[in-house]
Amino acid sequence: MQQLSDYRNRGSKPTKTGFGEGLLEAGTRDHRVICLGADITTSVGCNFFAEAFPKRFISLGIAEQNCIGVAAGLALEGKIPVFSTYGVFAALRAADQIRVSVCYNDLHVVIGGAHAGVSVGPDGATHQALEDIAMMRVLPGMTVLSPCDATQAKLATVAAIEQCRGPVYIRFGREAMPDFTTTEMGVEPGKSQLLLAGKDLTIIATGHLVWEALEAAKILEQEGIGARVINMHTIKPVDADAIILAAKETGYIITAEEHQVTGGLGSAVAEVVVQNFPVPMKMIGMPDHFGESGEPRQLMKKYGLTAECIAEAGRRKK
Amino acid sequence: MPATKTADPQQLRHIAAEIRKSVVTSLAEAGSGHLGGSLGLSDIFTALYFSALSHQPDNPTWPGRDRLILSIGHVAPVLYATLAHAGYFPVEELTTLRKLGSRLQGHPGRDHGLPGIELSAGSLGQGLSVAVGMALAAKLDNKSHRIYTIHGDGELQEGSIWESAMAASHHNLDNLIAIVDRNGVQIDGFTEDVMKLEPLGAKWESFGWRVLHCDGNNMEHLLETLSRASESINKPTVIIAKTVMGKGIRDIEGDYRWHGKVPTKEQVPGFLEQIDSGQ
């Protein structure tokens, strides 16, 4: 089992870049992969693909609802469409198109949701995706991926395109964040990763907050509390076995996500816990509030999304 | 095996009458659904499936087929009746419309396995986008089949329609033919009172489409317009087909209250008789 000291930041990188690299890799292997553009190609990581395969990059302008419908049409004809835009516009503006044209038709369409969380920073509330997981995970048949760093984002994107079937939503952020996982760790959609094997409590985190969870475990370790850390890179289907085991073996679960505290990872974990092995939980996320402008770090601190906040929740066990 | 087709308007009118009668009986059996629009579209569906479309009822997923996307899922009864009469499934199955376990869902659902359904749809304004995706795929693969879509006029009030209209002309999708059922009415009344659509042809034209007008209840006119639409001019084509809601049954023709209504079982014989005598 890995030790805390095994996880170190090999250099900060945006998860958006990992998505772009994964798209390029899958697109190189499979000519059925088509990328749709809604004007913000570079800022959502699609520029690598667009430059390498201009014929398979289709510009559709600032029209997200149409983009989703076009993706459905391409998928019906056997293509593998990938449409990436800011998570707020993908998951909310085009929600009905995703529900009917994509999910009800059970089509393999990969939807990238960029600018996840308050860590987008200065752009402020309109562009910070904080409700996308909730919106996407209630849709029948939808897979929801939320990789924790750039290395994992690349692997998860390849898996979304090549391994998953049906609709997939994959969220990622804009800011350079610690890149600490390895390609060897792999990503199996639906199977969480046990990063630390503590016995006193469990921190289940997703996206950028997985690194914060490891930092929190470091703080708690110094105080004699052994935290188990689980990277829940797939929010749907959620890894129920790992959650139930954590509830049984550690008796207390903290969830941490850059998303509204309702409807996201915390809710997904709670749904498993209450129906199988009820234990106390603490959910860390955006407290039913919109974001605002500020530096990413300042915002994460203001809204309680840091290692210190997770550690504080851990101390409450005693 | 290719579909049985004809260019004889008189024969097509006879088929349209049979389709109308199936629409009436299946909706009366179902007890709910949309009669008016389904009847108004019967001539268009007949002209498509019995003349214009290249398709194989016994091989519904034949790759070379022309695709038809029904964007207004609520007129599913006319699609189902047409598919049944064209040989996709037994006509007897039409009586299962809207019932639990039926392949004939209230709005078309591919998940229920009815042959000939290209898209599960019913939320307005989405079909044209999907058709744009299919037309783009055909271009990428150098395929020559066409994509047809059917829209309501009220549906054109959805903003997403115009997003896809813009995209279709931007990408020169001359393999895309959209048909608008211009019956002038929607649930709340006349389209021009609810939300004005005119000048409708000019709107499409300004979006870069070729615009053809026709009488959507006149078989000769329909055949001629569909044939003109298939001559490529490097642009998508829209056919604005003027129709009468409830067409074929004198008692209800033009009455928008029949948009979402069905006949009672007692009304059925009279309605069928009017369809027969109106041919």
Ligand SMILES: [Mg+2]
């Ligand atoms: Mg109408």
